[in-house]
Amino acid sequence: MKDHYDVIVVGAGPAGSIAAKTAAMKGLSVLMIEKRQEIGDPVRCAEGVSKVWLRKHIEPDHRWICADVKGSRIFSPDGTMIEMAEEIAGGEVGYVLERKIFDRALAYESAKAGAEVMVKTRATGLLTENGFVRGVRLMHLGEEKEVRSRLVIGADGVESKVGRWAGIDTSIKPADLETCAQFLMSGTGIDQDYCYFYLGNEIAPCGYIWIFPKGEDLANVGIGILGNKSGKKHAVDYLKDFVGQKFPDAKILEIDVGGVPVSGSIERTIANGLMLVGDAARQSDPITGGGIINAMEAGKIAGEVAYEAISRNDVSTSMLELYEKRWRQTIGMEIDNSLIVKDAFISFTDKEINSLAHSLEGVNFSSMSLIDLLYALFKANKKLLWDLRVLF
Numbered sequence: 214m215k216d217h218y219d220v221i222v223v224g225a226g227p228a229g230s231i232a233a234k235t236a237a238m239k240g241l242s243v244l245m246i247e248k249r250q251e252i253g254d255p256v257r258c259a260e261g262v263s264k265v266w267l268r269k270h271i272e273p274d275h276r277w278i279c280a281d282v283k284g285s286r287i288f289s290p291d292g293t294m295i296e297m298a299e300e301i302a303g304g305e306v307g308y309v310l311e312r313k314i315f316d317r318a319l320a321y322e323s324a325k326a327g328a329e330v331m332v333k334t335r336a337t338g339l340l341t342e343n344g345f346v347r348g349v350r351l352m353h354l355g356e357e358k359e360v361r362s363r364l365v366i367g368a369d370g371v372e373s374k375v376g377r378w379a380g381i382d383t384s385i386k387p388a389d390l391e392t393c394a395q396f397l398m399s400g401t402g403i404d405q406d407y408c409y410f411y412l413g414n415e416i417a418p419c420g421y422i423w424i425f426p427k428g429e430d431l432a433n434v435g436i437g438i439l440g441n442k443s444g445k446k447h448a449v450d451y452l453k454d455f456v457g458q459k460f461p462d463a464k465i466l467e468i469d470v471g472g473v474p475v476s477g478s479i480e481r482t483i484a485n486g487l488m489l490v491g492d493a494a495r496q497s498d499p500i501t502g503g504g505i506i507n508a509m510e511a512g513k514i515a516g517e518v519a520y521e522a523i524s525r526n527d528v529s530t531s532m533l534e535l536y537e538k539r540w541r542q543t544i545g546m547e548i549d550n551s552l553i554v555k556d557a558f559i560s561f562t563d564k565e566i567n568s569l570a571h572s573l574e575g576v577n578f579s580s581m582s583l584i585d586l587l588y589a590l591f592k593a594n595k596k597l598l599w600d601l602r603v604l605f
């Protein structure tokens with residue numbers, strides 16, 4: 214480890230690794246630090262991604278793809294099923310990843326591009342000077358060190374502290390955090406070609422249950438519910454009820470718990486000498502909770518802007534505004550639209566969800582994403598269409 218780098222990236226998730234790779238490929242000296250001893254482990258993710266978007270960042274590799282999904286089956290509370298299949302959509306769907314291997318592969322790409330990667334290295338604070346972030350205070354194997362940089366990229370995930378240290382408000386209310394629990398299960402007997410979604414306030418208040426195939430007879434079975442709905446009964450209790458009824462003989466091999474920010478865009482993701490990316494910048498999708506692709510997109514933009522800023526010797530917020538503008542014009546627009554849909558969706562009773570599902574029976578979908586399905590749901594209902602008119 215040197216004493217000074219152009220860029221220090223805190224966190225080696227998808228956002229951090231893509232940011233580090235992009236900046237290193239441009240010729241910047243980059244240090245990426247990760248507090249865990251193994252990148253990608255433990256997993257806190259259902260591991261589903263869109264194929265098309267993933268390919269923008271990395272060539273698919275069978276070593277980290279567990280399932281190649283052909284469609285989705287979505288169930289309303291009364292059991293009405295809506296199926297979206299590849300043949301209907303005429304396009305590609307998604308992969309279910311093995312993130313323990315995927316995240317490491319992304320970090321490897323950044324190392325190959327020239328970034329220095331250090332695991333078991335935790336950022337404990339920021340170095341600041343004249344109102345600018347100038348580096349990171351870190352702890353590596355019990356030893357404290359200060360490392361200076363021209364820019365810091367905060368990619369430290371949902372529990373991010375980097376933003377707060379830089380004076381950015383990243384606080385999340387319980388109502389804006391999806392609390393999740395997930396079991397890796399064997400013996401569910403699901404069709405490995407499909408992802409399954411179960412809706413309904415009885416089983417998952419203001420959220421949903423998912424089942425994503427993981428190859429052979431494995432599946433990620435998980436739940437996300439809004440934090441303010443988690444009273445005496447927690448997400449994991451709802452999930453236990455669901456699997457107890459649906460898969461009484463299946464076995465639980467792993468348990469993951471975690472949170473997904475569903476607050477929509479925060480006001481500011483930059484400070485002098487600093488950019489926030491991925492979950493740290495609350496860039497996950499408010500309705501699906503998906504954040505891998507957005508994290509990678511934001512990481513790429515941040516890596517590019519880091520290069521432009523350092524080349525012009527200007528890392529002030531007026532220069533880094535470029536990052537703010539670019540991500541808001543791309544993934545930010547999707548996030549804002551999703552937030553509008555989510556806010557409408559969480560007000561539905563189970564009866565209303567059932568009636569929307571009935572109104573969709575026989576509809577052919579032209580696209581495969583959950584969000585398109587939800588748009589179709591809303592289009593089939595005049596009142597909803599009016600409530601959500603800004604989206605269409």
Ligand code: FAD
Nearest residue numbers: 224226227228248258259260261336370471491492504505
């Ligand atoms: P992370 O992947 O969280 O990476 C942040 C990294 O920073 C971590 O490795 C962490 O150890 C490190 N770090 C934190 N603090 C420090 C520090 N002080 N110093 C050094 N390192 C630090 N998204 C999808 O797209 N599809 C899904 O199917 C999906 N399912 C999900 C299911 C669950 C249960 C949960 C909780 C989330 C799910 N997500 C899903 C969301 C997705 O996991 C995140 O959006 C994504 O991982 C964000 O990437 P990131 O790089 O911003 O953060």
